[in-house]
Amino acid sequence: MILANEYAEVEVDLVRTRNGMRLRIAAPRTGREILLCPLELEALTWQEHEAFSALLATPHGPEH
Amino acid sequence: MTFDPVTALADVRRGMIPAYIYNDEEVFRLERERLFSRAWVFVAHESELPEPGDYVVRRVLDDSFIVARDEQGTVRVMFNMCLHRGMQVCRAELGNASHFRCPYHAWTYRNDGRLAGLPFHVDAYGGEDGFAKRGERLLPAPSMDTYRGFVFISLDPNAPPLPEYLGDFAFYLDLYARQSPAGLEFRGPQRWRVKANWKIGAENFAGDSYHTPHTHASVVDIGLFREPKANKRKEGALYFAGPGAGTTYKLPPGDFAEKLRYVGYPGEMIERMGALWSPQQRMLVEDDGFMVSAATLFPNLSFVHNWPQIDEAGTVAPFISVRQWQPVSQNETEVLSWFAVDGAAPESFKRDSYKAYLMCFGSSGMFEQDDVENWVSITEMAGGSMAHRFNLNSRMGLTSAGEPITPPMTAFSGPGTARQGFGEFNQRHWLSMWLDHLETAPPATERLDLGART
Numbered sequence: 069m070i071l072a073n074e075y076a077e078v079e080v081d082l083v084r085t086r087n088g089m090r091l092r093i094a095a096p097r098t099g100r101e102i103l104l105c106p107l108e109l110e111a112l113t114w115q116e117h118e119a120f121s122a123l124l125a126t127p128h129g130p131e132h
Numbered sequence: 133m134t135f136d137p138v139t140a141l142a143d144v145r146r147g148m149i150p151a152y153i154y155n156d157e158e159v160f161r162l163e164r165e166r167l168f169s170r171a172w173v174f175v176a177h178e179s180e181l182p183e184p185g186d187y188v189v190r191r192v193l194d195d196s197f198i199v200a201r202d203e204q205g206t207v208r209v210m211f212n213m214c215l216h217r218g219m220q221v222c223r224a225e226l227g228n229a230s231h232f233r234c235p236y237h238a239w240t241y242r243n244d245g246r247l248a249g250l251p252f253h254v255d256a257y258g259g260e261d262g263f264a265k266r267g268e269r270l271l272p273a274p275s276m277d278t279y280r281g282f283v284f285i286s287l288d289p290n291a292p293p294l295p296e297y298l299g300d301f302a303f304y305l306d307l308y309a310r311q312s313p314a315g316l317e318f319r320g321p322q323r324w325r326v327k328a329n330w331k332i333g334a335e336n337f338a339g340d341s342y343h344t345p346h347t348h349a350s351v352v353d354i355g356l357f358r359e360p361k362a363n364k365r366k367e368g369a370l371y372f373a374g375p376g377a378g379t380t381y382k383l384p385p386g387d388f389a390e391k392l393r394y395v396g397y398p399g400e401m402i403e404r405m406g407a408l409w410s411p412q413q414r415m416l417v418e419d420d421g422f423m424v425s426a427a428t429l430f431p432n433l434s435f436v437h438n439w440p441q442i443d444e445a446g447t448v449a450p451f452i453s454v455r456q457w458q459p460v461s462q463n464e465t466e467v468l469s470w471f472a473v474d475g476a477a478p479e480s481f482k483r484d485s486y487k488a489y490l491m492c493f494g495s496s497g498m499f500e501q502d503d504v505e506n507w508v509s510i511t512e513m514a515g516g517s518m519a520h521r522f523n524l525n526s527r528m529g530l531t532s533a534g535e536p537i538t539p540p541m542t543a544f545s546g547p548g549t550a551r552q553g554f555g556e557f558n559q560r561h562w563l564s565m566w567l568d569h570l571e572t573a574p575p576a577t578e579r580l581d582l583g584a585r586t
Contacts, residue, residue, distance in 0.1 A: 125249035127238035
């Protein structure tokens with residue numbers, strides 16, 4: 069599934085591993101991706117949007 | 133010949149309108165400087181932003197604003213210019229985003245306007261000392277308020293409170309906007325540009341019942357609408373109240389429910405209107421027998437409520453459209469036309485009402501096409517040299533001594549002043565507000581430094 073707005077586009081897929089599953093979030097424009105397990109995803113549910121603002125403090129991604 | 137404000141304004145005050153004001157660069161410059169710099173201007177309806185992160189981009193003349201619902205659910209209006217190099221931050225007309233990232237250097241703002249990040253803050257600026265990003269935010273609209281979900285802004289930081297501004301017109305606005313506690317639900321807008329001056333549409337909707345029988349004759353001929361025939365239109369009342377003015381139709385005899393059924397409302401909607409409306413609002417319909425149709429809230433927001441026949445079986449369905457006459461220049465206007473319907477209305481009603489709207493208004497609507505042909509032509513004529521030589525007569529309803537030929541109505545339960553029959557009282561009322569702005573110096577504003585420790 070592709071999610072996009074005027075600022076970003078990501079591909080979201082379910083990835084089945086031998087013994088479980090992960091959610092893959094890929095950003096074709098930056099070439100980066102991350103595979104999140106259910107626990108990590110659950111942890112996202114208790115974040116405030118401020119947490120993402122902190123991630124976006126460096127809007128291009130890591131600066132090192 | 134150049135615009136001579138003193139003479140022109142005196143002419144307009146006596147109902148004689150210099151024809152060139154409908155296509156004149158200097159007049160438009162004054163409107164920009166003195167009217168749109170101050171007036172409360174509609175930018176969006178909250179139903180266009182139902183979820184956190186929903187946003188639309190709207191303009192007040194050349195100034196672009198983001199109207200967004202932040203993650204806490206608060207609707208905000210922010211100037212759409214990046215604090216860094218002035219790039220437009222939101223360029224899509226609408227969308228959903230938790231953060232807005234400037235396309236130029238990637239400065240990133242939360243959807244409540246706060247600056248969340250900028251690349252290489254430490255390397256490039258030396259951190260907070262060089263650029264104090266903490267506390268910086270996209271500039272909020274100088275004044276902003278909402279009424280019944282209608283979001284208004286004013287570029288004047290000292291604008292009068294919105295409720296005070298709306299005044300007695302709120303009574304009529306509620307007849308469109310408060311058919312149930314759910315309020316209106318907006319769809320659209322359709323947006324298009326016409327080579328016409330923005331004032332013409334605003335004045336037309338404020339009170340021109342006189343054009344309907346002729347301009348819209350074809351609408352009656354094909355059986356789309358029963359009402360515009362001259363003798364029927366003449367029975368309607370014209371009212372002005374506060375910053376608004378509008379037209380009504382006289383309904384056939386009957387009680388409150390029968391009158392609203394004639395207009396095409398189903399029983400459950402009539403019950404809700406009856407329960408919610410004030411005694412005066414109900415009396416306007418039931419005892420006085422008037423139903424609101426077109427109206428304009430100064431300066432450039434109009435409403436229309438009509439009830440055409442939408443099929444060969446004669447099904448009558450009412451619709452509401454809200455429209456904005458967004459000036460582009462002295463001879464071009466961007467029209468934004470929304471379909472609006474009570475959020476609690478049954479789905480079948482919403483469907484029929486939408487069809488009624490599309491048949492009459494919107495870019496394909498018959499009324500719309502009839503109107504615009506006139507307005508484009510007026511604008512063209514007003515741009516020539518002859519238009520500087522004479523004043524249009526906008527004195528309908530007045531004797532040579534300036535006395536009204538008909539007294540104000542007493543059997544009219546709404547506030548303001550109402551008269552039955554044709555007249556240009558409403559257009560003169562609109563123009564008098566326009567004049568008040570043009571005669572007044574622009575509001576004081578101040579200049580802000582961004583991100584600088586001073």
